[in-house]
Amino acid sequence: xxxxxxxxxxxxxxxxxxxxxxxxxxxxxxxxxxxxxxxxxxxxxxxxxxxxxxxxxxxxxxxxxxxxxxxxxxxxxxxxxxxxxxxxxxxxxxxxxxxxxxxxxxxxxxxxxxxxxxxxxxxxxxxxxxxxxxxxxxxxxxxxxxxxxxxxxxxxxxxxxxxxxxxxxxxxxxxxxxxxxxxxxxxxxxxxxxxxxxxxxxxxxxxxxxxxxxxxxxxxxxxxxxxxxxxxxxxxxxxxxxxxxxxxxxxxxxxxxxxxxxxxxxxxxxxxxxxxx
Numbered sequence: 001x002x003x004x005x006x007x008x009x010x011x012x013x014x015x016x017x018x019x020x021x022x023x024x025x026x027x028x029x030x031x032x033x034x035x036x037x038x039x040x041x042x043x044x045x046x047x048x049x050x051x052x053x054x055x056x057x058x059x060x061x062x063x064x065x066x067x068x069x070x071x072x073x074x075x076x077x078x079x080x081x082x083x084x085x086x087x088x089x090x091x092x093x094x095x096x097x098x099x100x101x102x103x104x105x106x107x108x109x110x111x112x113x114x115x116x117x118x119x120x121x122x123x124x125x126x127x128x129x130x131x132x133x134x135x136x137x138x139x140x141x142x143x144x145x146x147x148x149x150x151x152x153x154x155x156x157x158x159x160x161x162x163x164x165x166x167x168x169x170x171x172x173x174x175x176x177x178x179x180x181x182x183x184x185x186x187x188x189x190x191x192x193x194x195x196x197x198x199x200x201x202x203x204x205x206x207x208x209x210x211x212x213x214x215x216x217x218x219x220x221x222x223x224x225x226x227x228x229x230x231x232x233x234x235x236x237x238x239x240x241x242x243x244x245x246x247x248x249x250x251x252x253x254x255x256x257x258x259x260x261x262x263x264x265x266x267x268x269x270x271x272x273x274x275x276x277x
Contacts, residue, residue, distance in 0.1 A: 014182040017066025020082065021160045025106040026099065033083045033103050035062050036070055039113060040077040046120035047107065048078045051100055053127025053254065055177065056088045056184040068258030069124075072265070076270070079116055081107055085132070088184050093195050096203055097135045097142045104136075104153070105146035120276045122155045123206070126254040127210035128184075130161030134197035134226065154275045155208040157268060160253050162219040164226040165199070166192040198222075201229035210235040210271045214249035240267055 022036030038045035050069065052059040061084035064070055073080045085091075085099035104123070107270050111118045125133030136142045137156040143149065162177075163169045166185050170178065170192070184190050209230055213223040220241060227239035242264050244252050256262040 004255070006060035007262045017038070017070060019052065019065060020070075020080070023110070024033060025103045028086055030060070030084045030086045031099060031102075032061060033081050033107070035063065035114060036074055036080040038077055038079040039074045041185050042077075044111070044117035045077060045079045045115055046272070047122070048073050048272070049081045049083060049107065049121065049123050050082050051085070051125035051129035051133050053125070053129045054218070055180045056093060056096065056128045056131075057180065058087065059128075060084050060104060067254075068256065068265075070264075072258030072260075074270075076269070078276075079114065087088075093132075093184050097132050097195075098145060100132050100136050101142035101146040101148065104143070105148055108148065118152070120154055121152065122157060122208060122272065122275060123153050124157040124159065125161070126159040127161060127250065128163070129157040131163045131197070134161060134164055134209075135195065135200070137209065138197045138200035138230075139194075140204050140228055141172055142210060144202075150204040150206055150275075153206040155210065155271070156206045157210045157271065158212065158223070158226075159264075160213050160216070160219050160223075160250050162216065162222045164197045165224045166196045168225075169218060169222060172221075174240045196224045198229045199249070201226070201235070203233055203235065205230065205233070205235045207235070208275065209235065210268065211237060211239045212253065212267070213239075215241060216245060216250065219250070238271070240264075 024032050052063045061082040064082035070080050083103040098264045125132045170181050171229050175216040211223045211227050213219040223239050227237040230237035
């Protein structure tokens with residue numbers, strides 16, 4: 001019930017801005033994305049692609065609409081896309097990750113028309129979307145199936161995910177999301193590991209990761225563990241924490257990112273400046 005109320009608040013707060021251009025990347029009604037053209041770009045623009053959260057079972061691409069992430073990205077000369085994907089239980093997490101990769105592929109194929117610089121694409125996700133972004137950035141089978149290489153992404157930005165190591169999260173994450181994790185990932189340890197970005201940290205990976213979290217115990221531990229695994233494998237990964245606890249902090253890093261006075265905004269800006277230079 002708490003998660004449902006959170007999703008309703010997110011959608012109410014973040015659907016008031018201008019809609020992007022709707023682009024279908026599959027036949028299912030949820031296999032659509034919204035695209036916003038860069039407003040200040042000289043030539044082909046860098047692209048930030050966002051994957052929404054919602055516990056793998058809820059949410060949609062419209063959750064980015066009206067958010068500071070979109071307006072701030074456009075002001076900085078970036079194009080922005082928000083991916084919708086099929087939801088559990090009608091789809092599996094494996095299919096969700098493939099949806100993300102397939103949406104990226106459609107944007108790459110339409111780059112000339114959309115004004116996108118395919119050498120400068122960053123994937124960003126929040127919560128369950130952070131897990132999916134991390135999975136696509138570490139397990140090459142999803143991009144491979146979409147006929148893309150791992151370096152189709154210049155980098156990956158993760159916002160307060162907590163399922164990078166699924167077996168550990170189920171064992172240590174408490175009761176709040178426990179049943180939802182089991183519905184999404186099942187009880188088979190082999191499948192749980194196969195859907196854990198931390199266990200895919202060996203190369204090839206996306207070239208760079210920025211892993212952000214708030215002061216939640218599980219999110220902090222999961223973020224640090226993923227960062228360590230990536231760095232051990234030779235993939236640059238910066239991990240940084242911010243104030244904010246519980247569901248309120250978890251919501252804030254998504255809702256307020258892009259606001260100039262939110263502490264994570266300049267960190268993301270500096271990261272993108274380096275990648276998009």
